Amino acid sequence: MARALHWASLRLNRRLQTRRGKALQSTTNTISSKPPRPKGPLLVSVCFRPVWAYIDGVREFGRFFCETTFKQPEVAERARVVLQETLENAVKYSSPSDDSRLEIEISSDGAELQISTLSHADPKHLQSLREEIEMLRRFDPEAAFIAAFARAAREPGAPARLGLARMRFETQFELSVSEEGEGNVRLTAVGKL
Amino acid sequence: MSKLAEVGLPTLENFSVQIKPPALVQLLGVIAIAEPGRVLSAFFAGLHRAACEDRLREVSVDVRHLTFVNSSAIRLFVDWTTWLRNLGPSESYTLRFRTDRRITWQRTSFSVLQTLAPNAIVIDAE
Numbered sequence: 001m002a003r004a005l006h007w008a009s010l011r012l013n014r015r016l017q018t019r020r021g022k023a024l025q026s027t028t029n030t031i032s033s034k035p036p037r038p039k040g041p042l043l044v045s046v047c048f049r050p051v052w053a054y055i056d057g058v059r060e061f062g063r064f065f066c067e068t069t070f071k072q073p074e075v076a077e078r079a080r081v082v083l084q085e086t087l088e089n090a091v092k093y094s095s096p097s098d099d100s101r102l103e104i105e106i107s108s109d110g111a112e113l114q115i116s117t118l119s120h121a122d123p124k125h126l127q128s129l130r131e132e133i134e135m136l137r138r139f140d141p142e143a144a145f146i147a148a149f150a151r152a153a154r155e156p157g158a159p160a161r162l163g164l165a166r167m168r169f170e171t172q173f174e175l176s177v178s179e180e181g182e183g184n185v186r187l188t189a190v191g192k193l
Numbered sequence: 194m195s196k197l198a199e200v201g202l203p204t205l206e207n208f209s210v211q212i213k214p215p216a217l218v219q220l221l222g223v224i225a226i227a228e229p230g231r232v233l234s235a236f237f238a239g240l241h242r243a244a245c246e247d248r249l250r251e252v253s254v255d256v257r258h259l260t261f262v263n264s265s266a267i268r269l270f271v272d273w274t275t276w277l278r279n280l281g282p283s284e285s286y287t288l289r290f291r292t293d294r295r296i297t298w299q300r301t302s303f304s305v306l307q308t309l310a311p312n313a314i315v316i317d318a319e
Contacts, residue, residue: 153275153309160264162264
């Protein structure tokens with residue numbers, strides 16, 4: 001627990017209320033190599049060691065936070081899926097070193113919700129992530145999910161690789177992935193409230 | 194004696210299974226562990242084998258109370274569908290999923306699963 005607390009920090013920002021209703025820039029791309037612009041003020045930032053044991057707790061906190069803040073259970077459920085899949089992805093692709101960190105941020109301007117993870121990707125897996133993104137680029141969200149199912153069916157025993165496609169189709173969040181120097185990878189999901 | 198009733202149930206926190214012969218399987222809870230296949234793949238394979246040995250024409254899988262799964266768990270249903278597709282016509286059976294349309298993952302994932310085996314997968318959405 002002490003180690004977890006050492007790594008974990010949590011900042012809640014209550015500026016959302018003052019920004020509600022402000023005009024937004026829409027996200028037109030689905031997968032981008034550019035770092036995304038923040039969607040309104042930062043509401044939550046959590047930083048922890050990228051280990052699986054923390055995923056359930058962070059996911060459920062994020063779901064609770066979204067349900068409490070936005071008063072829309074459906075938004076909270078979508079956020080839950082995004083959090084699960086982005087956190088899993090970040091943990092799977094993170095460097096296994098003791099000093100690696102996973103940072104998750106939730107921001108909103110009152111019309112859209114943005115959830116992003118920043119982690120130091122294991123170089124061995126970075127290429128797999130790039131290939132997955134390329135696959136997603138070729139299809140709309142539903143077609144990409146169908147294609148991912150078909151691939152999983154063709155490759156029994158291989159990793160499922162359904163997560164990103166599932167997230168896009170199920171939540172209708174748009175995804176972008178960017179590298180932010182020295183192997184840091186940011187995966188960002190933006191969806192309407 | 195029903196082979197389906199003899200399938201050993203998995204032990205997994207926040208997840209449970211009830212088997213009601215001759216052909217009903219209820220899945221309840223949450224599956225969000227790192228590698229659900231390690232814990233559950235043998236169980237799902239056991240269900241499939243039992244359905245074949247019992248010569249069932251249909252197996253009902255009630256997932257209405259399986260409230261949340263990660264994508265690795267969805268893989269389990271893909272695998273089951275693949276095993277089903279590989280059966281010959283004389284030994285095949287219908288896999289009927291009873292789902293809750295209010296639960297997003299069920300609404301989206303099972304409709305896509307059906308595209309893998311349209312003649313063998315039936316979705317009852319309530």
